[in-house]
Amino acid sequence: MWKYILKRLLALIPVVAGVILxxxxxxxxxxxxxxxxxxxxxxxxxxxxxxxxxxGLNDPILIRYLRYLAGFFTGDFGNSFxxxxxxxxxxxxxxxxxxxxxxxxxxxxxxxxxxxLGILAAIKQNTWFDSISMFVSLIGVSMPIFWLGMLLLLWFxxxxxxxxxxxxxxxxxxxxxxVSLGFSSMASMARTTRSSMLEVVRQDYIRTARAKGxxxxxxxxxxxxxxxxxxTLTIAGIQIGNLLTGTVIVEQVFAWPGIGxxxxxxxxxxxxxxxxxxMVLFTLIFAIINLIVDLAYAYVDPRIRAQYS
Amino acid sequence: xxxxxxxxxxxxxxxxxxxxxxxRTYEGVVHALNGMNIQVETGKTLGLVGETGAGKTTTGLSxxxxxxxxxxxxxxxxxxxxxxxILAKTEKEMQKIRGKVVSMIFQDPMxxxxxxxxxxxxxxxxxxxxESITKEQSIKKAREMLELVGIAGTRGNEYPHQFSGGMKxxxxxxxxxxxxxxxxxxxxxxxxxxxxIQAQVLEMMKNLREKYKTSMLMITHDLGIVAEICDMVSIVxxxxxxxxxxxxxxxxxxxxxxxxxxxxxLPNLADRKTKLKPIKGLMPDPSNLPAGxxxxxxxxxxxxxxxxxxxxxxxxxxxxxxxxxxYSSKSMVEGKVIxx
Numbered sequence: 001m002w003k004y005i006l007k008r009l010l011a012l013i014p015v016v017a018g019v020i021l022x023x024x025x026x027x028x029x030x031x032x033x034x035x036x037x038x039x040x041x042x043x044x045x046x047x048x049x050x051x052x053x054x055x056g057l058n059d060p061i062l063i064r065y066l067r068y069l070a071g072f073f074t075g076d077f078g079n080s081f082x083x084x085x086x087x088x089x090x091x092x093x094x095x096x097x098x099x100x101x102x103x104x105x106x107x108x109x110x111x112x113x114x115x116x117l118g119i120l121a122a123i124k125q126n127t128w129f130d131s132i133s134m135f136v137s138l139i140g141v142s143m144p145i146f147w148l149g150m151l152l153l154l155w156f157x158x159x160x161x162x163x164x165x166x167x168x169x170x171x172x173x174x175x176x177x178x179v180s181l182g183f184s185s186m187a188s189m190a191r192t193t194r195s196s197m198l199e200v201v202r203q204d205y206i207r208t209a210r211a212k213g214x215x216x217x218x219x220x221x222x223x224x225x226x227x228x229x230x231x232t233l234t235i236a237g238i239q240i241g242n243l244l245t246g247t248v249i250v251e252q253v254f255a256w257p258g259i260g261x262x263x264x265x266x267x268x269x270x271x272x273x274x275x276x277x278x279m280v281l282f283t284l285i286f287a288i289i290n291l292i293v294d295l296a297y298a299y300v301d302p303r304i305r306a307q308y309s
Numbered sequence: 310x311x312x313x314x315x316x317x318x319x320x321x322x323x324x325x326x327x328x329x330x331x332x333r334t335y336e337g338v339v340h341a342l343n344g345m346n347i348q349v350e351t352g353k354t355l356g357l358v359g360e361t362g363a364g365k366t367t368t369g370l371s372x373x374x375x376x377x378x379x380x381x382x383x384x385x386x387x388x389x390x391x392x393x394x395i396l397a398k399t400e401k402e403m404q405k406i407r408g409k410v411v412s413m414i415f416q417d418p419m420x421x422x423x424x425x426x427x428x429x430x431x432x433x434x435x436x437x438x439x440e441s442i443t444k445e446q447s448i449k450k451a452r453e454m455l456e457l458v459g460i461a462g463t464r465g466n467e468y469p470h471q472f473s474g475g476m477k478x479x480x481x482x483x484x485x486x487x488x489x490x491x492x493x494x495x496x497x498x499x500x501x502x503x504x505x506i507q508a509q510v511l512e513m514m515k516n517l518r519e520k521y522k523t524s525m526l527m528i529t530h531d532l533g534i535v536a537e538i539c540d541m542v543s544i545v546x547x548x549x550x551x552x553x554x555x556x557x558x559x560x561x562x563x564x565x566x567x568x569x570x571x572x573x574x575l576p577n578l579a580d581r582k583t584k585l586k587p588i589k590g591l592m593p594d595p596s597n598l599p600a601g602x603x604x605x606x607x608x609x610x611x612x613x614x615x616x617x618x619x620x621x622x623x624x625x626x627x628x629x630x631x632x633x634x635x636y637s638s639k640s641m642v643e644g645k646v647i648x649x
């Protein structure tokens with residue numbers, strides 16, 4: 001098992017290098033000149049040239065890519081293009097806790113609600129509880145995050161005044177962003193849990209368990225839930241990824257000072273080192289979550305465990 | 310009438326009278342059982358024989374009150390297990406009966422075991438539920454059960470995917486027998502296994518049946534298994550028993566054309582050149598059964614009356630009866646109409 005984890009972590013190196021290459025290429029072909037954005041329109045060509053020279057933008061793209069890569073793997077993530085020239089690492093570390101906090105709250109909302117909802121809806125299939133929860137989750141999966149965010153702002157912040165509309169100064173401030181971030185993930189997780197539960201309760205081994213004389217509740221708890229987790233885990237991994245990318249949108253809507261809003265600002269400013277830093281961070285988190293999901297499979301399902309050892 | 314059935318109570322492990330079970334789906338009502346009658350004498354084995362879809366499994370599930378509901382409904386009839394009325398029990402009472410008084414072995418061992426639990430846990434679960442003993446004791450007993458069905462007890466902490474099909478079926482049998490039930494319902498226990506394993510599993514079931522003095526309801530479509538293991542036979546067609554008798558009655562004094570058809574579908578080992586004579590046509594759609602005798606569209610001896618009136622029971626001996634218009638009480642005894 002440890003060998004497997006090590007193998008997966010080593011496989012991350014080419015993945016990160018590849019992601020950096022793609023981001024580098026995209027940034028390169030994207031319109032907009034970092035020098036002009038930084039200095040404005042009314043400077044001479046020499047000044048622009050000198051700025052580019054200072055930031056290493058006059059070299060061919062391959063050289064720049066390799067130089068960045070070499071720096072990256074020796075722990076130098078470069079400095080921001082902004083006049084303050086903040087180190088990318090420092091800026092990201094200052095913002096990262098906010099994003100972690102926001103996504104963890106959103107994740108808790110997602111999983112704490114999704115599993116019970118999905119399981120109950122399956123057990124009470126075709127009742128009003130099932131219909132209502134599936135209708136609500138249908139709304140959840142169909143509504144774009146930014147729109148839900150704006151609606152929540154309108155109702156609970158501007159209308160009722162219960163929560164602040166921006167910033168991260170109080171605990172109450174996390175509620176609206178976390179709800180708008182977690183709602184759609186919660187909805188699709190609940191739907192997956194329900195359908196996988198429905199699939200599992202029709203299996204022969206559930207009938208075997210009932211034929212032992214065990215009560216229905218215990219059959220669900222001991223036999224059905226664990227088996228229904230297997231397909232649900234796949235979706236859980238994808239949903240955690242969605243939560244992360246969702247932070248980019250939600251942080252923008254609620255002016256939340258995390259990585260997501262940092263990335264948007266950096267893209268608009270063509271602050272290449274900062275964009276790269278954010279992208280690499282997202283890549284690493286994504287990859288590690290996928291690894292955790294794969295390990296969770298092995299924990300839940302002995303058939304998969306057998307393949308690893 | 311009441312007194313006679315009372316005197317029978319003591320020697321009947323299972324008695325099902327006029328049981329009607331329907332599955333109500335969007336496409337229509339599926340008539341799974343249409344007045345099912347079976348009797349399993351204590352310590353004896355009854356073979357329930359018929360094609361796929363004849364209602365054999367539904368009969369077994371009805372006894373455990375595990376007919377999936379919805380869509381299944383037990384409409385009317387009586388099920389008596391050791392003289393007790395099963396249909397009058399509450400769900401709580403049923404939970405004390407299932408696995409303890411009556412157990413069921415299901416058809417497909419590949420899917421009958423929970424893939425994420427060790428086999429000993431799955432056996433111990435039923436022991437723990439019915440006997441007030443600790444978890445450790447029940448695991449120990451589970452391992453003894455494994456040994457009993459011919460699997461090393463040390464393999465108990467393995468998962469179902471680590472076992473072959475035949476061994477999985479042994480585990481399923483161990484679960485069913487763990488609390489020594491008085492009645493065992495075996496729903497095609499060997500159908501999913503290959504022939505050499507079939508013989509082993511059957512042999513083992515025979516031995517265990519002797520050991521525990523278990524009464525058995527053997528659901529099968531294999532007349533070979535019937536000859537091997539059963540004392541009495543009920544031939545089922547479209548949710549009804551069309552012929553019932555002792556092993557000798559059914560094999561040597563076949564009366565119903567359907568029973569005859571089943572025998573003709575068997576290969577003749579003595580003369581391998583003879584062609585099989587399968588029963589023509591298919592099982593009728595149970596949501597749209599033919600009027601009169603449900604077998605008449607496939608019957609080679611069909612009479613005018615067959616599509617109009619349902620046949621009544623006609624007895625040859627007090628144990629052997631059939632439901633067929635071909636027979637009068639006289640010709641039933643003489644056996645003139647069809648003879649094999």
